[in-house]
Amino acid sequence: MLLKVGSKGDDVKKLQTKLGLTADGSFGPKTEAAVNAWLTKNGLTPDGTITSGNKSWELMFGVTLVKEDIVIKPVEGLNVEKLKGTIPDNVISQIAETAQKFNITNNLRLAHFLAQCAHESGNFKAVSENLNYSVDGLKKIFPKYFPGNLAESYAKQPEKIASRVYGSRMGNGDESTKEGFKFRGRGYIQLTGKSNYSKFTQFIGEDCVSNPDLVATKYPLASAAFFFNSNNLWSICDKGSDDATVTAVTKRVNGGTHGLADRIEKFKKYYSLLK
Helix, strand or coil, X not given: CEECCCCECHHHHHHHHHCCCCCCCECCHHHHHHHHHHHHHCCCCCCCCEECCCHHHHHHHXXXXXXXXXXXXXXXXXXXXXXXXXXXXXXXXXXXXXXXXXXXXXXXXXXXXXXXXXXXXXXXXXXXXXXXCCHHHHHHHCHHHCCCCHHHHCCCCHHHHHHHHCCCCCCCCCHHHCHHHHCCCECCCCECCHHHHHHHHHHHCCCCCCCCCHHHHCCHHHHHHHHHHHCCCHHHHCCCCCHHHHHHHHHHHHCCCCCHHHHXXXXXXXXHHHC
């Protein structure tokens, strides 16, 4: 179950009671703000949601999640089993299907891919873009969208921030449609924008436009592989295992070399295990 803006019912009432709010059973902006404050306080991504089956639900409602044994499927040409204990099991479990669909045909490609995913997602922890920026953060990260004192009326409001920053581009409607927030970055390498969600939907065969949260909950690894495949990053990965190749891949993923040292370190660790 996913509790977010627009959700209604008894579970929302329970959530509001936990947060000390009026339990009217309707998840609106006030509930979202309280959820984000709680998520931030507990070291989780403030994406305005509480989702069953993950840490946010467990912490909020005091439920100990019973985790099913994860089966690691063998993949021809990939030493996936050697990643156990280094990569989270839930990520490893996604590799077999992802590799088959997105041309991850050898250990070199897999190491490059996982290194970028791990860095971009904070070691596979973040599956949704954190847009809970302060005034200073908005001015630093998105200066052209928040000139003058405009940032003051947007700070710490992820929905408003995304709607403005991503509005009228990447296939999204203008700011008033709030599609910038609906199609904000999700997945281990953040899929962003309605046009990209539409392309991914056509490939994966499940409607991630009507239900964009699927990218975060069901397809965080597949959506990242879709980015690699669509941008022909495999041809760069195939060039080798040296730092120059990791740098070239990083530039295509990041648009620069932010976090390069960590990406190189992760690549070397994964490749040494996979070889």
